[in-house]
Amino acid sequence: xxxxxxxxxxxxxxxxxxxxxxxxxxxxxxxxxxxxxxxxxxxxxxxxxxxxxxxxxxxxxxxxxxxxxxxxxxxxxxxxxxxxxxxxxxxxxxxxxxxxxxxxxxxxxxxxxxxxxxxxxxxxxxxxxxxxxxxxxxxxxxxxxxxxxxxxxxxxxxxxxxxxxxxxxxxxxxxxxxxxxxxxxxxxxxxxxxxxxxxxxxxxxxxxxxxxxxxxxxxxxxxxxxxxxxxxxxxxxxxxxxxxxxxxxxxxxxxxxxxxxxxxxxxxxxxxxxxxxxxxxxxxxxxxxxxxxxxxxxxxxxxxxxxxxxxxxxxxxxxxxxxxxxxxx
Numbered sequence: 216x217x218x219x220x221x222x223x224x225x226x227x228x229x230x231x232x233x234x235x236x237x238x239x240x241x242x243x244x245x246x247x248x249x250x251x252x253x254x255x256x257x258x259x260x261x262x263x264x265x266x267x268x269x270x271x272x273x274x275x276x277x278x279x280x281x282x283x284x285x286x287x288x289x290x291x292x293x294x295x296x297x298x299x300x301x302x303x304x305x306x307x308x309x310x311x312x313x314x315x316x317x318x319x320x321x322x323x324x325x326x327x328x329x330x331x332x333x334x335x336x337x338x339x340x341x342x343x344x345x346x347x348x349x350x351x352x353x354x355x356x357x358x359x360x361x362x363x364x365x366x367x368x369x370x371x372x373x374x375x376x377x378x379x380x381x382x383x384x385x386x387x388x389x390x391x392x393x394x395x396x397x398x399x400x401x402x403x404x405x406x407x408x409x410x411x412x413x414x415x416x417x418x419x420x421x422x423x424x425x426x427x428x429x430x431x432x433x434x435x436x437x438x439x440x441x442x443x444x445x446x447x448x449x450x451x452x453x454x455x456x457x458x459x460x461x462x463x464x465x466x467x468x469x470x471x472x473x474x475x476x477x478x479x480x481x482x483x484x485x486x487x488x489x490x491x492x493x494x495x496x497x498x499x500x501x502x503x504x505x506x507x508x509x510x511x512x513x514x515x516x517x518x519x520x521x522x523x524x525x526x527x528x529x530x531x532x533x534x535x536x537x538x539x540x541x542x543x544x
Contacts, residue, residue: 220236220426221238223246223419224419224422225415226411231411233422235422235423235426282370284366284367295404299406304416310326310408311416312333320417320474320495321492323413323498327408331400332400332401339380339392341399342396347376348369351368351373442492443490445488445521448500449518450463450517463512467487468480468487470506471489478499500519
């Protein structure tokens, strides 16, 4: 999320899906849908139990239920209860924003090595809120106010400093807020992401970049003219149960489709042709080489031919067109 837009990328049944929307009620609903759809059962059960704890005792037994401000504890505390998958997406987001270079899929390995701690993380708000609750409660206990009233006043009053967390981290409270937040980020609110989590974060960042600073994207595209190469790849799984390998070829094509926008590829009866920037091609080759192994094969033979021309720009289409033009002559 940035100043005007919010972007999201996530995996549904193995497919990377993404969207970007202006910050609005609609975007809020879409975010809630993403979170609730990927959340474990406790994210549904805890709010229900909390509401029962607040409402049921006064109605059923005339007894004091849980205080209403418990809702605030749950709202802020949910951030600390993320399941592993959400923590990994959160960690991937942090690495993308921590990385100082150009954010592209080509540099995914470098991005993965970036810091998982982010100075602007929403974990700062959690630190400020709960710390404020404790401090205000302790201050109020020095007065004739009882513990229950002190906690109630503190719980609502702590919203004020939480709202201005961004300002607080620019002044002396940052010496406590940032180290405490960094500790939580390393051990509780994030986890080391896998490739797919980082790819989703890069995709989401790219969508935001197109909306928030398109002039930079256009400039980078203009300055960074692509140098394309072409590879001819044949992947042979050794030790299959029968002579047909079409299932493996289909799985490889699915992997290639996940690189849409980065490469152009063409399936032929004998091999697959892939066109793209050389660093991307090597990454793609490694990814498709792994496909048979992931399907239970113990040995894979991969043949690779690379056509990398540096004196002029060439593509698969231009090579074919060049030959066809001579045939016409």
